Amino acid sequence: MSPFKENYGAESPPLNEALAAMVRANVRAILARGRTPEQALELAGSALAWADHLIERFEAENPLPRPIVCQAGCYYCCHNQVELTPPEALLLGHYVEQHFPEVEKAGLKAKIAESLKIKAGKNKAEMARIRQELPCPLLREARCSVYPVRPLICRAMHSLEAGDCEQALRREDLSASAYYSHRYEIIRSISQGLKDGCASLGCQAGALDLVAALDNSFREPRPLERWIQGEEVFSL
Template structure:
């Protein structure tokens, strides 16, 4: 959980997500609106947050960091699953066999520590010819990881012991928005933990109605990641909302 410095912005974002949840949109629209709000908040604000910093090294065709584990909330995973299904429904997209790629990636990396993943160098299943094919709906975790040094990223991905200069504003804004979304989901009685993306997608794509069960308050995407301390997160959210 990324540290939140001020209760004001957190409370405002929590309320923005809470209003969407309270409006009782159709189930299909609810997830789109929640995640769309999260992504818009990030993209609309990151420029201001980074205007005095050097240019980022991140660009199309540079997937060095795409061997890292990605965690996401349930709404982000369900939105990604919808996107994958739309791709898979086209003749050209079906040839990519994305569900099979996701399942294979999960079998190869599920449960591995970050150092083990780095050593394995197994790319994200959405990296095709060096390009992310789900870039428009990539999770907040991906949006919030940005580097100022492409060479350092490549060396780290190759297993070198180097420090990658990452953008703190990206990390902090990602944490603020994600935490506010989680807080609103918790207040609405919905599962609000963080899931490993590949594992969550394997389940979301299995055709067992997991979206509907999540919307009814169930935890349908399996266990949350081990390091996510739900008790501490809930206490912190309550403190921020009360101040």
């Protein structure tokens, strides 16, 4: 990975096969110890920890020529439509159940229902153009309410120019701003390894829309137990 590579286009980041293979092996090692809700949560938790560690280590060893300008309260990328793996969705649902009071859970479910209503029948490009109307339902006062367990892709998103993200959102501009490719390479590789490892062991593994996945996790009975045993918990 080149620490100085800045991209502007929307091409897919490269896949680090060695990293993906390590994540697949980690999935198998975790599930070899048993198929319990604890193991299901550990799958996502370990993937998120790997992502944070690798990004932090890479950027410590390779000082970036331009600083990343993201900061708390900058929520413009939180209007992007997020896809995640089933383990990540299950961890999010569990976090909400454990940390949100009932009134906040009810408010979140109402936001999810409204978002799903707006998104109904639209493809990805159409949703991207109206993303001003589709803030992440997990935003609370312009901050992520689940930051410790936010999805992998959210850990990749960043900006090198203050104001670019806000302007792009306001203008409904779909062109990409400058970004460093190493973050997306790390995240893509971990996500692919997580999906491949889960699929190889008979667990639902396809990419999920965050909002729909949260809706499923709240509506479906015992989602952790059922998913880890190979049932399809999430609608695609």
